[in-house]
Amino acid sequence: MKSIILQEKLKDGLNIVEKISSKSLTLPMLNNILISAEKNFLNLSATDLEIGINWWSLAKIEKEGKIAIPSRLFFNFVNLLPNKKINIEKENNNLIVGCENRETQIKGFSAEEFPIIPKITEGESISINSSSFCQSINQVVDIAIPSTTRPEISGVYFLFQKDLITIVTTDSFRLGEKKIFLKNHFSLKKDYSLILPQKTAREVINIFGEKDKELKIYFSPNQVMFESFMEETKHPQIQLASKIIEGEYPNYQEIIPKKYTTSLRFDKNEFLNQIKSASLFSGKINEVKIKANPKEKKIEIFSQSPEIGNYNSSVLGKIKGEPVEISFNHRFLLDGLLNIKSSEVAFELNGDSGPGVLKPVGDGSYIYVVMPIKSS
Amino acid sequence: MKSIILQEKLKDGLNIVEKISSKSLTLPMLNNILISAEKNFLNLSATDLEIGINWWSLAKIEKEGKIAIPSRLFFNFVNLLPNKKINIEKENNNLIVGCENRETQIKGFSAEEFPIIPKITEGESISINSSSFCQSINQVVDIAIPSTTRPEISGVYFLFQKDLITIVTTDSFRLGEKKIFLKNHFSLKKDYSLILPQKTAREVINIFGEKDKELKIYFSPNQVMFESFMEETKHPQIQLASKIIEGEYPNYQEIIPKKYTTSLRFDKNEFLNQIKSASLFSGKINEVKIKANPKEKKIEIFSQSPEIGNYNSSVLGKIKGEPVEISFNHRFLLDGLLNIKSSEVAFELNGDSGPGVLKPVGDGSYIYVVMPIKSS
Secondary structure (H helix, E strand, O other), X not given: OEEEEEHHHHHHHHHHHHHHOOOOOOOHHHHEEEEEEEOOEXXXXXXXXXXXXXXXXEOEEEEOEEEEEEHHHHHHHHHHOOOOEEEEEEEOOEEEEEEOOEEEEEEOEOHHHOOOOOOOOOOOEEEEEHHHHHHHHHOOHHXXXXXXXXXXXXXXXXXXXXXXXXXXXXXXXXXXXXXXXXXXXXXXXXXEEEEEOHHHHHHHHHHHOOOOOEEEEEEOOOEEEEEEEOOOOOOEXXXXXXXXXXXXXXXXXXXXXXXXXXXXXXXXXXXHHHHHHHHOOOOOOOEEEEEEOOOOOEEEEEEEEOOOEEEEXXXXXXXXXXXXXXXXXHHHHHHHHHXXXXXEEEEEEOOOOOOEEEEEOOOOOEEEEEOOEOOO | OEEEEEHHHHHXXXXXXXXXXXXXXXXXXXHEEEEEEEOOEEEEEEEOOOEEEEEEEEOEEEEOEEEEEEHHHHHHHHHHOOOOEEEEEEEOOEEEEEEOOEEEEEEOEEHHHOOOOOOOOOOOEEEEEHHHHHHHHHOOHHHOOOOOOOHHHHOEEEEEEOOEEEEEEEOOOEEEEEEEEOOOOOOOOOOEEXXXXXXXXXXXXXXXXXXXXXXXXXXXXXXXXXXXXOOOOOOEEEEEXXXXXXXXXXXHHHHOOOOOOEEEEEEHHHHXXXXXXXXXXXXXXXXEEXXXXXXXXXXXXXXEEOOOEEEEEEEEEEEEEOOEEEEEEHHHHHHHHHOOOOOEEEEEEOOOOOOEEEEEOXXXXXXXXXXXXXXX
């Protein structure tokens, strides 16, 4: 292998694949990236056996070939080089890297020892705008938590339909649902649903979220693949393939309340700030109390702890329905509020022990269901 | 106690004293700050028994008095309030805090339980510009390391003379010396030397380093006090008193070489970047090798490790004296280079086993002495 590539390009690629390469002590080969020179492209790949990633760049290839190189070292080393041409050349199991007056020899491994990164070449696929897709995942991804007893709810549930993508997460105390309504319908023969590992969902956001580009998603029974393209050549630029979580996602629709007994509307930032202040006095079970009466124009917020003290305050708001006094874990309220983009928020309640629903006002694409702390 | 103060002012004060209040589990009273209202001033104080701090602000005082309040809670709480007037009032051992529509009761403790913060009221003092003093400490403070066997070298040594302040730190592998040459001589009856705990030196930089103000330093046999003033009233704004470390600072002058066998000059950033790159290949003992010959115009830099690979490079430079090949711990070189402000650096060497001296070119106020790794 012998190739010439600009430092800036190589740095961009390493920045993407280095994150996926594992820090595994039991399988040290996974701490490497595979560098391959083929035709006009330099290709970097890495895997942690759950996610596999490929990145390509146009480069001057003087001799084809491949080698596995310690991922973190090569990333740090290339980051310190000036933005000049870098010569890389394989010599036995070493990579010789030259840049200006620097000459480096990095010990590597035979490419044959590196695991094969799976690709999906058959089956249906869809194309979507990468940044709006990633922003949507971002509104729900942090709700899921690792679970060994119920692995299916530890992931992010996706349902792809002709005119709609639905993204759902839950930790059984709260649930987030985000919908993407599609102007250009997908030409899918059937609906596809899958449960993506939370780690993959976060990497998809990191890797594809920044740029407004075409993102292609390939479906297969046990895997999913995300792909972006080079602008000039339409050659793949990044392919991220991931295992999906086996099992059936729970019928979450059942727990989303269809009606409410009390409806509140308030300014998001003011309410958020009050919940944060109240949280300082909420004691061990994180309890913050909300009290609302349709005869008044303000929503009261309380918290108290015998050791710390107590907090009383209110925010202006519109109150409809029945009077209510209800307690929530402040962390669950904050998580939901922070994922809402609108300045005004609706909070629909069902008595003091039924689920509450936070929604952005004027935007039907997001709901956040949260269970109250039951009054004793 | 009853007082009214603007949120912004109180926040500024808490930001300063909260850092000093201890996180001690054995003496939980030290996790509090003392709030006192006296005459026209609100005063916050905290101590960790090594450092004591006082902060004052003009405020509307309706009733004098004092109370101890959990430091972290009050800091977090005030930070979340809007920049409006805050009413604080002592009721038994509680602090009632009101701001707009918020009403809070925070459990506190009797001021009598809070330790007395020492002040220095006698002895000589000097005045100096706070930001240049703190920048000077900053150039050496990180070199010292904790030492139970030789506590005197774990601190920062100061020598105050009529026309000169000298600040020195060492960890026995390297030594930094910074001099402040004074235009306006101090009217001191004698020289004062003291060893300041490293933690105090860092707090002095944090607290007084940002603003270009008068900083007054008071000397006493076992303590030192730093003081800044309110612009309008010239009343003290911050007083930081600290214990000093007992013992004699070593006669460090002896280990500063008075001559050299080889002198190198090079661009600081280029050399710094090369040492960082070389450090990636330096292996377990952090060894980076430098080779210079006065017949050439470049300084060579090497490193190698059997597991990782090797690095060869060079920087342009001026070389005088004898040819030399010398090894250093890359971390020690980087620390010294990062504390030098000039773009050009002189590196004076004494064979392959004598100490090296890094100096800014065109600035006689700073030297960094570093021991090489002896060639085996």
